[in-house]
Amino acid sequence: MRFTLGKQVCLLGLVLLLPALCTSQFIQSRATYYGSPDCYGTPTGACGFGEYGRIVNDGMVSGVCRLYRNGAGCGACYQVRCKNEQYCSDEGTYVVVTDYGEGDKTDFILSPRAYGKLARPEAQKVSCKYSGDNDIVIKVHEQSRYPDYLAIVILFVPDQYEITGVDLWREDCQEWRPMRRAYGVVWDMANLPGGPIKLWIHETSSAGVAYSVQSANDIPNDWKVGATYDSNVQIN
Secondary structure, three states: OOOOOOOOOOOEEEEEEOOOOOOOOEEEEEEEEOOOOOOOOOOOOOOOOOHHHHHHHHHOEEEEOOOOHHHOOOOOEEEEEEOOOOOOOOOOEEEEEEEEOOOOOEEEEEOHHHHOOOOOEEEEEEOOOOOOOOOOEEEEOOOOEOOOEEEEEEEOOOOOEEEEEEEEEEOOOOEEEEOEEEEOOEEEEEOOOOOOEOEEEEEEEOOOOEEEEEOOOOEOOOOOOOOEEEOOOOOO
């Protein structure tokens, strides 16, 4: 989504630690927030997380602009804290990128829950903290239409990796075919083959190393819209 900044928006000075850098090199920027009736995130974010993107991390979420990177930056976690000890706690808050947004030279457009804890913040990329065993989970997107059109979101990918491609096994052709990145973290394919669905997931690490893994569990033939399926694999 593209955010329109109104009277409720207050711009703050931001210092951002770029995740690609090995040293603590900061740049000057600003942060703002978007309106929300319940102070959580939005279920219509450009990353395609849906309702999960509204409530993940207790609603401490953010839209980004240059960090979005055509959807590759979706799901990344950042620690955002204030620079002035007089006004802010040492730890600050942790946000998950769930949306795209453009502001007035801002890097982060935060949910009200996240923004309410800040004044002049600084930020750095951090490891995401999930409950459970952290297997990769495949979520069937709400826009899917059984049995002909499948759109998926891949959850719980370690933050040092970015999903660069997803292949689906075509039993009818006896070959792997690439799924299309529809937008954000949503991958889709129409005219599905019959039977259980096998996936190859391709990632690139922050060091530029390519890596691929096949889901140990197939998506069942009778998959359901909105359902989640454990891949039984982890990326370490």
